Amino acid sequence: MIPYGRHDLDDQDIAAVIEVLKSGPLTQGPVVPAFEIEVANFVGARFGCATNSATSALHVACLALGVGVGSRVWTSSNTFVASANCALFCGAQIDFVDIDLDTHNMCMSDLERKLRMAESKGELPDVLIPVHFAGLSCDMRKLACLSQRFGFRVIEDASHALGAKFNDERVGCCRYSDITIFSFHPVKMIACGEGGMALTNDENLIEKMRRLRSHGVTSDQDQLIDYQDQNQWYYQQLNLGYNYRMSDIHGALGLSQLKKLNQFISIRRKKASYYDEVFNEMDDLGIINSHPEGYESSLHLYVIRQKQNGKTSKQMLDFLRGCGITANLHYIPVYLHPYYRGLGFEQGHCLNAELYFRTATTIPLHTQLTPDQQEYVIQQIKNFQAVV
Numbered sequence: 001m002i003p004y005g006r007h008d009l010d011d012q013d014i015a016a017v018i019e020v021l022k023s024g025p026l027t028q029g030p031v032v033p034a035f036e037i038e039v040a041n042f043v044g045a046r047f048g049c050a051t052n053s054a055t056s057a058l059h060v061a062c063l064a065l066g067v068g069v070g071s072r073v074w075t076s077s078n079t080f081v082a083s084a085n086c087a088l089f090c091g092a093q094i095d096f097v098d099i100d101l102d103t104h105n106m107c108m109s110d111l112e113r114k115l116r117m118a119e120s121k122g123e124l125p126d127v128l129i130p131v132h133f134a135g136l137s138c139d140m141r142k143l144a145c146l147s148q149r150f151g152f153r154v155i156e157d158a159s160h161a162l163g164a165k166f167n168d169e170r171v172g173c174c175r176y177s178d179i180t181i182f183s184f185h186p187v188k189m190i191a192c193g194e195g196g197m198a199l200t201n202d203e204n205l206i207e208k209m210r211r212l213r214s215h216g217v218t219s220d221q222d223q224l225i226d227y228q229d230q231n232q233w234y235y236q237q238l239n240l241g242y243n244y245r246m247s248d249i250h251g252a253l254g255l256s257q258l259k260k261l262n263q264f265i266s267i268r269r270k271k272a273s274y275y276d277e278v279f280n281e282m283d284d285l286g287i288i289n290s291h292p293e294g295y296e297s298s299l300h301l302y303v304i305r306q307k308q309n310g311k312t313s314k315q316m317l318d319f320l321r322g323c324g325i326t327a328n329l330h331y332i333p334v335y336l337h338p339y340y341r342g343l344g345f346e347q348g349h350c351l352n353a354e355l356y357f358r359t360a361t362t363i364p365l366h367t368q369l370t371p372d373q374q375e376y377v378i379q380q381i382k383n384f385q386a387v388v
């Protein structure tokens with residue numbers, strides 16, 4: 001089977017992990033802070049908070065921004081469930097914004113329309129979670145204007161977008177947001193096994209997120225309540241936190257993988273450009289322009305869409321899977337899952353996301369896709385399109 005995505009490990013990565021197993025503390029030790037510094041430097045943010053997944057990073061990010069019972073959080077309808085679940089973990093209400101069919105990202109004009117309506121009802125969101133789908137950044141300048149105008153905070157779910165650029169700066173620099181989240185799940189841009197990170201430029205937010213990642217406990221003298229003695233052993237729990245720490249084993253893998261990120265992206269770019277060339281010639285297939293002016297996608301996913309030809313995602317997925325290609329669908333609109341329907345969401349809530357869901361397919365794009373495999377994928381897609 002040819003997978004849609006796959007991690008890429010070499011001997012250096014394996015040696016880095018073995019080094020920790022031989023000599024390091026196995027839990028969070030010196031490697032995790034080194035990884036945080038490297039990622040923060042790479043994207044141009046001041047601080048990083050490494051966690052055991054992007055899901056836990058999203059959770060502590062919401063909590064650090066004060067999301068709780070009575071808060072409202074909005075995210076994209078076309079995303080993984082974790083972008084929405086993090087709000088529900090905090091007891092907040094969630095809602096979904098429709099997507100733009102040219103970028104598959106949250107649609108800024110639909111967002112603005114929805115914000116005006118919410119304003120008139122006194123139901124504006126407290127936090128917005130845009131998702132940089134497939135590695136292409138949302139229009140963060142537009143979003144920052146809306147955030148000033150309507151007074152919400154912003155967490156970028158950049159799980160797909162490590163290495164991507166917006167306005168010629170790296171996604172994660174947090175120029176237009178409070179916090180940015182990355183995922184290091186094996187299908188993402190770099191692999192830790194499991195892992196995630198929250199980036200921010202705000203000292204107060206990083207302090208809160210790091211404390212929430214480790215039980216809400218601190219031994220930092222500056223944070224202790226009513227305690228003056230300089231005892232090394234003393235600690236206090238200040239919040240209800242979690243055990244969301246990243247281990248040094250995972251951090252070592254991430255640190256080693258990060259060195260190869262630029263190379264990974266350039267390999268993805270070559271393969272994606274080849275797909276672009278082929279599919280641009282095919283009138284009934286739509287693709288994303290991954291290089292609008294000032295944007296650079298990390299090319300985490302390669303999605304094709306059926307134009308008005310009656311063919312569906314389901315037919316294409318069944319066909320490709322039948323020929324040994326594990327194509328996929330990113331994503332089922334989050335609110336159509338049974339759990340979310342149980343909260344009262346109904347079909348028709350975001351029409352573009354539903355049209356996208358009926359017509360989109362994620363095809364294989366990763367560093368280890370061989371030229372022969374890529375030709376095979378293209379041939380099978382042509383075969384499918386040729387069937388009436």
Ligand SMILES: *Cc1c(COP(=O)(O)O)cnc(C)c1O
Nearest residue numbers: 053054055080082159183185196
């Ligand atoms: C993968 C992913 C997540 C969750 O990442 P984990 O590290 O697996 O928790 C969240 N949001 C999006 C958009 C993702 O693709």
